[in-house]
Amino acid sequence: MGSSECHVAVLAFPFGTHAAPLLSLVEKLSAAFPSARFSFFSNHDSNSTLFGDRNPGAGKIKAYDVGDGTVAGEASVIHEEFIMAMPGNYQTAIAEAEAEMGTKFGCFLTDAFLWFGGDLAAERGGVPWIALWTAGACSVSAHLYTDFVRSLVGANPNGNGLEQKLKVIPGMSEVSIGEMPGEILAKDLQASFPGMIYNMALKLPGANAVVLNSFQKLDPTITDDLRSKLQKVFNIGPMILRPPGTPKPPISDDHNCIPWLDSLPPASPAVYLSFGSALTPPPDEIVGLAEALEAKRAPFLWSLKPHGVKHLPKGFLERTKEFGKIVSWAPQVQVLSHPRVGAFVTHCGWNSILEAISFGVCMICRPFYGDQQINTRFVESVWEIGVKVEGGIFTKDETMKVLSVVLDSDRGKLLKENVVKLKGEALEAVKPNGSSTKDFQELVRLLNDSF
Incomplete structure (x- = not known):
């Protein structure tokens, strides 16, 4: 040698x-x-x-x-x-x-x-x-x-x-x-x-x-x-953040997520839902999420695999087509950096947390395994930039509660201030x-x- x-x-x-x-x-x-x-x-x-x-x-x-x-x-x-x-x-x-x-x-x-x-x-x-x-x-x-x-x-x-x-x-x-x-x-x-x-x-x-x-x-x-x-x-x-002047990588957006977000009225913050590449919530939780989104009527973009879509309530896609969009994959970095996105429903994987912080988006957390529980505790109680779904399971009522906290309450405003502050510190770091x-x-x- x-x-x-x-x-x-x-x-x-x-x-x-x-x-x-x-x-x-x-x-x-x-x-x-x-x-x-x-x-x-x-x-x-x-x-x-x-x-x-x-x-x-x-x-x-x-x-x-x-x-x-x-x-x-x-x-x-x-x-x-x-x-x-x-x-x-x-x-x-x-x-x-x-x-x-x-x-x-x-x-x-x-x-x-x-x-x-x-x-x-x-x-x-x-x-x-x-x-x-x-x-x-x-x-x-x-x-x-x-x-x-x-x-x-x-x-x-x-x-x-x-x-x-x-x-x-x-x-x-x-x-x-x-x-x-x-x-x-x-x-x-x-x-x-x-x-x-x-x-x-x-x-x-x-x-x-x-x-x-x-x-x-x-x-x-x-x-x-x-x-x-x-x-x-x-x-x-955060490795996702690039120094000023660095060219942005090309966007793959086959489902036109970004144009759809562009079309939303500024006064209605959108909810983005994604649970990473390997996770899909159980069928009953998909139903709970869907029922809450339909009742809340906030604009939503949901990255959901086809095997998850089949568990949506009958007629859901038709009833929500005016304010909701479901895709099999979304360009998450570009979505979270979009000014129309006001909340991120996530499993609290580390990459997703860093991306939410990097673009100043509050989180609604439903951890599943691995480091997701401890990450969620830090999001909710240490950094105070999001909330966990009560009981750790999506039901219609509990999902409605956390959506209202993040989108409509004084606590939601405080969460937003905290995540924007962390965003600034992340930008300073790079x-x-x-x-x-x-x-x-x-x-x-x-x-x-x-x-």
């Missing part, structure tokens, strides 16, 4: 929305560090979706397929077979790439889920391991406190402790044990997915840096605590002298110094 000059191994977790932010980071790094090459390792479905006919980084980013036991066409579904095959499946692909190039990798940039990144770096003489956490500071902090949280649950074996607030964890005083990510409270921490996350929590302190798609002023107390536990923490987000820009420059410096 020859030198490792300026060649970075990028290891993606190929499910859900994990790989796309990592590729976005790599493209940004490639532009800032033009002498570097990046080899991007993910499974076939993920690479096909991300790369297609694109040539990211002007050819300096090359995709390599990682073998797995997944089924073609199910890239959004997490398969135990893939997790059980780690890290061997990545090691095989990495060895093939190194043999092809005749050089060893000089740095490993991985999704934080891939806890073995440090081991792979150590095998190559202790080159740097940089981990990207694709969610928020609150959830990665929660995972680092897994053993402590589980000890609190163990002290209340009857389950009475789940309502206990985690006041002793910095920045978590509003969060209850029951709102922690589900993997923390899993019965078996050795099961495939909880085991992967637990291993990550144990290994992350060994990473040379942990990168967050967030900004310093969003969670300063938690970020300071993370910096006491991890070697380096870089907040480089300016040339902003905190996220400086953290990104530090990340580039770390990468540059490793070669």
Whole structure:
């Protein structure tokens, strides 16, 4: 093997929305560090979706397929077979790439889920391991406190402790044990997915840096605590926001969402509903949502897959066609940045939260799994930029209540003021002298110094 000059191994977790932010980071790094090459390792479905006919980084980013036991066409579904095959499946692909190039990798940039990144770096003489956490500071902090949280649950074996607030964890005083990510409270921490996350929590302190798609002023107390536990923490987000003067990417809007929003009267704020690429509410909740939207008669744009549309009440589409639009996919960034949008009904995935903050839109939250519960608590009780549906389930009455809170009440005005303030701080963070820009420059410096 020859030198490792300026060649970075990028290891993606190929499910859900994990790989796309990592590729976005790599493209940004490639532009800032033009002498570097990046080899991007993910499974076939993920690479096909991300790369297609694109040539990211002007050819300096090359995709390599990682073998797995997944089924073609199910890239959004997490398969135990893939997790059980780690890290061997990545090691095989990495060895093939190194043999092809005749050089060893000089740095490993991985999704934080891939806890073995440090081991792979150590095998190559202790080159740097940089981990990207694709969610928020609150959830990665929660995972680092897994053993402590589980000890609190163990002290209340009857389950009475789940309502206990985690006041002793910095920045978590509003969060209850029951709102922690589900993997923390899993019965078996050795099961495939909880085991992967637990291993990550144990290994992350060994990473040379942990990168967050967030900004310093969003969670300063938690970020300071993370910096006491991890070697380096870089907040480089919101990655969706581009510095002034940066050309906007082309919009794909096959369903004419933006012209439809343009046509709405300014006095009637629209409700945008979307639950990410992998989630559809249960049939009874789709009915509850639909009944509330019809009764409220506020303009609405609803991104709902065909298998969800079939559960809408009979005649709903016809009765609401004057003020509602349902599409199978919407350009979410452009929708949330549209001045007509006044509320975002969401599952509270991290990307959706950051996008809502970046464009100053209040949220109505219905979390399902993973980090969505803790994200929701921060939206409602820490940042105060949205509300959770009472009981965590969409019914007609509860949905009507939260729509009225956000769109028509004094509390809704306060929520709007708070989210607009956070929007301003996010915009400041990505300016040339902003905190996220400086953290990104530090990340580039770390990468540059490793070669």
